[in-house]
Amino acid sequence: MTQPTLALIGTGGTIAGAASAASVSTDYKPASLSLAAVVDTVPELRQRYNIGVTQPMQLASYDVRPEHWLDLHAAVMQAVN
Secondary structure (H helix, E strand, C coil): CCCCEEEEECCECHHHCECCCCCCCCCCECCCCCHHHHHHCCHHHHHHCEEEEECCCCECHHHCCHHHHHHHHHHHHHHHC
16 A cells, blocks of 8 residues: 655744753744654654755744745745655
8 A cells, every 4th residue: 555645844933942841831942853853753743745846945833034935935846746
């Protein structure tokens, strides 16, 4: 059986944030982990899906500017095609 293919595009942000411990929020830093590292925290994903990971930026959401939108657009278009 062929695995479904997923195209994941990482931009950083909250989901890629990290702190010294799950119970500590005072040293939380957004955009600390790559998308590949986030995906690797759930090993079953790579077992069930053929995953393509693209990381056009690694920013906190408050640092994303209009010029980054073009990079994101290009990554989405490449994944779709």
